[in-house]
Amino acid sequence: MNHYAVFGYPIQHSLSPRIHEQFGRELGIPLTYERRAVPAGSLAQAVQAFIAEGGRGANVTVPLKTEAYALATELTLRARRAQAVNTLSFEDGVIRGDNTDGEGLLADLAYHAVALSGARLLVMGAGGAAQGIIGPLLDAGVAHVTVWNRTASRAAEWIARVGDARMSLPVAGDSYDIVLNATAASLGHAVPPVPDDVFRGALAYDLAYGPVARPFLAHARTHGAQSVLDGLGMLIEQAATAFCVWHGVRPDTSGVRVLLRGEAA
Numbered sequence: 001m002n003h004y005a006v007f008g009y010p011i012q013h014s015l016s017p018r019i020h021e022q023f024g025r026e027l028g029i030p031l032t033y034e035r036r037a038v039p040a041g042s043l044a045q046a047v048q049a050f051i052a053e054g055g056r057g058a059n060v061t062v063p064l065k066t067e068a069y070a071l072a073t074e075l076t077l078r079a080r081r082a083q084a085v086n087t088l089s090f091e092d093g094v095i096r097g098d099n100t101d102g103e104g105l106l107a108d109l110a111y112h113a114v115a116l117s118g119a120r121l122l123v124m125g126a127g128g129a130a131q132g133i134i135g136p137l138l139d140a141g142v143a144h145v146t147v148w149n150r151t152a153s154r155a156a157e158w159i160a161r162v163g164d165a166r167m168s169l170p171v172a173g174d175s176y177d178i179v180l181n182a183t184a185a186s187l188g189h190a191v192p193p194v195p196d197d198v199f200r201g202a203l204a205y206d207l208a209y210g211p212v213a214r215p216f217l218a219h220a221r222t223h224g225a226q227s228v229l230d231g232l233g234m235l236i237e238q239a240a241t242a243f244c245v246w247h248g249v250r251p252d253t254s255g256v257r258v259l260l261r262g263e264a265a
């Protein structure tokens with residue numbers, strides 16, 4: 001039996017075990033998948049302990065994605081680009097870091113028939129979550145990405161680092177097709193203090209999922225969002241890509257979508 005885990009803090013509400021176990025059942029691949037509460041600063045010990053127990057791979061979530069990036073001894077191209085890691089594989093002393101978040105977001109937007117080509121985006125946040133999705137969004141042919149961050153200087157530094165002419169800081173009065181909340185605000189039950197008019201006519205999407213995403217999505221609706229989505233679909237799709245990294249086959253996600261929609265609501 002192969003052992004997997006998700007590391008993060010807090011972690012008790014993570015749906016990743018349900019998702020991976022269900023994929024395994026559907027594809028006839030036996031596996032165990034557990035949650036491990038790992039506070040910031042202690043990922044290295046947690047990984048070493050898990051490897052010693054025979055662990056084959058792990059997902060990594062808030063607040064550990066940058067730590068996982070630093071810990072990996074090999075990085076895939078998409079992890080290097082994201083400068084953040086959400087999927088670790090352990091084999092022959094190698095800790096390989098990958099990032100499936102961007103692909104997960106794109107797959108979920110495609111599932112909901114949201115067009116990215118030519119779209120004007122507002123990305124809120126400039127941390128690991130935002131960095132994890134920007135490369136695939138730019139590759140998908142978006143027209144423009146405005147970056148809003150609570151600490152504006154961090155957004156400016158990130159834009160300069162990425163070096164794509166389609167990214168810029170907010171300009172008052174701009175309108176957007178998609179507003180993505182990639183901040184950690186929802187986890188603290190807060191709504192980022194963006195101007196109310198950014199939501200008008202847009203799809204509002206919170207990378208967080210379940211009850212914690214509700215205040216942001218309700219706020220977006222109140223201020224004119226045309227539609228809203230939480231990050232459950234992204235979670236399921238990034239898990240499907242991580243599953244493929246570990247087991248070589250990408251599961252169909254429709255069964256898990258139906259199974260979990262009720263639970264996360």
Ligand code: ATR
Binds near residue numbers: 062184191
């Ligand atoms: P992550 O890897 O989850 O992105 P991070 O690198 O710590 O974590 O980044 C957290 C992001 O959420 C940052 O963009 C942060 O804004 P700052 O750069 O100003 O710290 C943002 N954030 C966290 N709490 C927030 C809140 N209550 N309102 C708005 N933004 C918040």
